[in-house]
Structures are given as structure tokens and as C-alpha cells.
Amino acid sequence: MRKSGGLALVRRIGRRVEALARRARRSPRVAFLALLLMSLVFTLGSLALPGFVPASLLVVPLLLGGLLLRFRQLVALSVLTLIFGVYVVVLRSPVLPRTGFVLVLALVAWIVLTSAKVRNRLGVPGTRGESMLMELRDTLTAQGELPTLPPGWRVESAIQSAGGSTFSGDFVVSTVHDDVLEVALVDVSGKGIDAGTRALLLSGAFGGLLGVVPEEEFLSSANRYLRRQDWDDDFATVVHVVIDLRTGEFDVRTAGHPPAIQFDAWSGRWQTRDADGPLLGLVESPEFEVNRGQLKQGDALFLYSDGMVETPRQDIGRGTDRLAGHAERLVAQGFKGAAQELVASAGGPGDDSAIVIIHRQAHA
Template identity: 45%
Template sequence: MSAERVEIARPGGLLRRRWLSWARGLEESESGPFLVLMALSIAFATAIAVWPEWLPPSVILLPLTLGSVTLGPRQLPWFVVASLGFVALSVPLQAELGARLMVSYGLIFVVGFIFLVISFRRTTLGVAGSRGESMLVELRDRIMRVSNLPRLPGDWYAEVVLRSAGGTPFAGDFVVAARPGNGQRLEIAVVDVSGKGAQAGVRALQLSGAFGGLLGAVPPHMFLEAANDYLLQQEWAEGFATAIHLSVDLKTGVIEVRSAGHPPAVKLNAGIGRWSAVPSEGPALGLIPHTTYACVHGQLRRGDAIMLYTDGLVETPTRDMGLGIDRLLGQAERVLRSGFDTQGIEKLIETLGSRHDDRALLVLHRR
């Protein structure tokens, strides 16, 4: 009985494996979708000519739309031209060409021209629409992953919140963090790339990878200098960025703050319950070669906290940065008075700054 079952099961399993292999090959092949869509386009064009009273000419837009999503820039122009050619061949076969039918054919050729323009614009990227979107999603996820903070000891709490201009998933503000060596120190950098939203997203991605590597590879006093040298080497038209670097000894709470054209950090003194700015100055990254950055020393005692942010949180077109920092201090005392949690920090970033600019906020609290 078992032998018979094996003999019966084998053909079905073999067919299933062959079907899955064929489907996978068709999905990964560049010519597979092209041939399927071409056959679909021919079938629709034939149906339009044979049964014009049942099938409107606009049905050919279905394979054209699918082709614009799945086909690459080398195949899409040929597919669009061929599909429009099939439609043109079906025109003389129509019994009568009324005004409505002529408008339908005109719209089909206009949409086909739009798809041709789309295919020519994709040539610089070299991938299909869906694959290009997947690449952008991966880039966005990469920026978000770099902002993840390392695991901290139980007596430390950290939270980072990012908001981009216009609500897009790409932003010119990012955070990188590391615990180099034996993990006794925490290194954090909050960076604001020139530009905003999607315009600065590509530069932010490149810098986040480079700065993330530098953060754990060079001593704290050399990080901003190395970042400045790296940015100068890029020779970008808008090749500058502001940054603030925080180095924390997780055992003693001793901190070092260095700034490169960035708004000052603000620190909570738990003894008096007041927030105050930590003055730190230095030129922005990518402007002056061979520059140095002064260090401001301090300490986070039990209950103290420090906050790093970008200028989008404190500066708006109608308010200068000084007034914005004062408002940040007042809101922090009010919102975070009962304790530090994700909800309070998100409320803080939502009530401050401009929604038309990228915003980043990081809070580090010693419990």
C-alpha cells in the first residue's frame, strides 16, 4: 500500500515542483512579463476589432498600465509602440467611427504617449516602476535603521523621534549612535543635511552610512573633524551639514558635547528641575577645511537628561532660533515634568517647529 502511495504521489509532486519552478522563472525573467503582456495586448486588440459593440477600445489601457508597472525601461517603449500599433490596425475594422469612438482612440494614444515619456525618464535608473519603488523603500528603511539606538544599561533611557517635511518618508535629518570598544561609552550624532524632505534624503542616506562608520572608529574628539573632511571630499553643490556630537560615559555620566553649526543641546538639572542650553559652537561641516571643534564638558547625574534636536524644531519662518529654543525649554518643562516616555517626547516634537521642515529630537535620561 505504501509503495502505491509513493508512486501516486510522485507525479503530483513532480508537476507541482515544475509549476513552481516555471512560475518563479517567469517572475524573475525580464522577457516573461513582456511576452505575457504582449499576448494580452494582442488579444484585447483583436477583441476590439471583432466585437466592438461588447468591448470598448479603452480596454487596451489595462495591459498598458500593467506594463508601465512591471516592465523595464528597455522593454516598455517597444511594448507601448506595439500595443498602439495593434489598436491602430483595429481602427479600419470598425463598422462606423462616431465622435465618441474617435475620442476614445485619441485618449488611448495620449495615454500611450505618457507611458513612453515615463519609460524614457526611467532610463537613467534602469529598473521598472515597482522595482524602483522597492529600492526607494529599502533606502528609507536604511535611514530608519541607522537611527536605531543601541541597547543601554537599565539606568539609562533614550528615545529618538524623526519627522520629515510634508510627511514624506525621506528626510535630511538623521541620528547615528554607537557603543564602541567595551560598550562603556555611548556616542550619538544628530545631523541636519542641507535641504529638506526627499531632496536631502539621498545625501542623508550617504552621510548616515559614512558617519555611522566614523562614529565608532575614531576617538570622540576626532569625529566631527573626520566628518568635515569626508563632506569636503564630496564636492557637492549644497555640500554642507550641521551636526552635534554627544559622547557619554555610561558609568560616571560624564559627557562631552561638540557642535558643528548646530543648535545647542539642552540639559535638565534634576536638582532644580530646570532645562538650560549647553552653549557649544563650531563651523558647519563641509565649509572650512582643517577645522577643529571645541568641547563642552559636563555630567549627567541621577535624574538629569539631555536633549539633542535639529533647527526644524526651534526655527520657523516667523520665529528666530533664540525664541524657538526658549519655547523648547518651556515645553520640555511642562510636557516632560511627569517623566520620560515615548508619548511625551512625540507630543513635544508635534507641538514645536514647522511641519514644512525636517525635525529630529533625541532625549537621553539617566534614571
């Protein structure tokens, strides 16, 4: 009974601490008063019970303040904490090295203030800036979710960011309307988190264009939008495919992007679907060629970014052959799970990698 009562007490304390933490995040003023009180308690405790309350605990309010407070409040807390620290070492000079302790406390305050100053530019205190980045990442991921296709069709995608970052300059947008599937794989200049913010902006815009503008005008409309952003030398490459899910007929258009490749189930051969077009954002009124084909039962169409096929030591042509060789081994399993497997095996570690596989199954 005593054990269960002790656990209940710990849980109640934990819930109250969590409630206080949530309230502190919502109200920086409450957090400031609580941390100031904490500094005062540590100061008095260090003077009254030096053997049990070390003066180094004054670092704790500074670190918590860097996570919870606004910049001006953090400055005030840092100044007051330094004053408390000086007061402690003056009264405990035989025990504490004065200069060393104050310098360490000042160094911690400077590090915390420097980090908070960067976050202050966003106008959000503490960890809310990181929370916003996580929400933006989740939004980009959600916008890349592929639609559910009718029986006999399967589509899957996989994206791998350079350097293990959760942000990527590659993204996918898609839609289904009137038994027509539209998919666009976009590669924004740059990689990792540097390109992630631009990718987020473009994913919303390009996703809004799909199914709204005529299929043949999608790349031109996307180019006009990108030109209006005035991003200096930044650009984007796109491969855009439109598939009639009733007949399997498709159109492929590219804007400076590696060509799509088609697997022919009847012959077992791989065919490159070239469609020349300039990079998006660099030309005022570009023209985009179209490559038409048909997916028969068992056929598959692969869209991929240059991170899947291009390396410093080989050109895109050889990289495409290498990708087809990797994919050849997955024919027997009907390309199920092939997107993730190909990104892991063929994707370049130094660049963002993405692939979309559209498969018309042999048996619906």
C-alpha cells in the first residue's frame, strides 16, 4: 500500500510539473518570475547550506530561461543571476574561487543570450521556433502524400535528404481527377535544410496548380510563379507526368530534370522518356516538349531526382542505367516497397534523393 501511495504521489507531482511547464510556455512572464525565484532560492540555499546546495546550480535557471523566455526577459534574468553569483562568491570567498566561478557563469549567460538572439529574430521565444520548424516539416511531408488509386494501380514514393536532415529540397505533389493522375517531382536548387524552406513554399503553390490549370500549362504556370519570387540564381527542376488510369496513356514533360524511365513488362526492357525543357525560374517564356506513351499491365514508370543518378564520377546516363539495374532486381516482387529500397541503395549520400514509382499491376 505504501508503495502504491508513493507512486501516486510521484505521478501527482509529475502532472503538476507538466502543467506548470505548459503554463510557463504560454506565459513568459510567469516563467520569468519562476526562474528568478529559483535563482534566489539557489542563492540563499548555497549560503545557508553550502555542503548540500552548490553555487553552480545558478546555471540551471539560465539554461531554462534560454528555452522559455523572451530575449529581454532573458537579459534581465542573466544580469540578476550574475549579481546573485557575485554575492555568493563574496560571502563564500574561502570556499569558492571568485574569478573562475563568475567567469563561468558569465560565459554560460553569453552562450544562452547568443542562442536566444537568433531565435528572437523570428519573434518567438524559446523552443517555439523549433516547434514551428517541426510543423513546417510535417506540412511538407503531408503535402507529399500520394492519392489512393483505383484497383490495378499502385503508386509509391520515397525521399531521402542529404546529410540525414529531415528537410529536403526534393518534394512530390499529386492529384487524381476524372480518372487522371497527375504527379510532379520537384527538385529545388540547394540541398537539405537550405532548400527546405523554398521547397515548402513551392510545394503549396505547385500542389494548388495541379488539377486546376490545364495539364499542358502546368510547367509554364509554375515557371511564372517561380519568376515572381525573385530568388536571384535559385531555380527548380520538375518532371511532370499525366496518366489516364482507364487506358494507361501518359504524357511526360520535364523542366531541366532527369527523364522518366519506363519498364516494359512484355519485353523486359527499360526505355528512357526524354522530354526537353529549360529549368524553372530562369527563362521568361519557356517551351516544354511532351513525350507520350502507354503503361500496359505490368508496366511501371519511374520518376526520380538527380540525386538518384548523378555523382561526381559519373554522368546522368550511366546513373540511369545503374538505377534501372537496381530496379531490375525488384521486378519479381511487383515493385512493392521498391521506392524506399531504391532510395536507400541508389540514392547519393551527398545530395537529396527522391523517387516515385507508378505501377500498373498485371492482376488488378
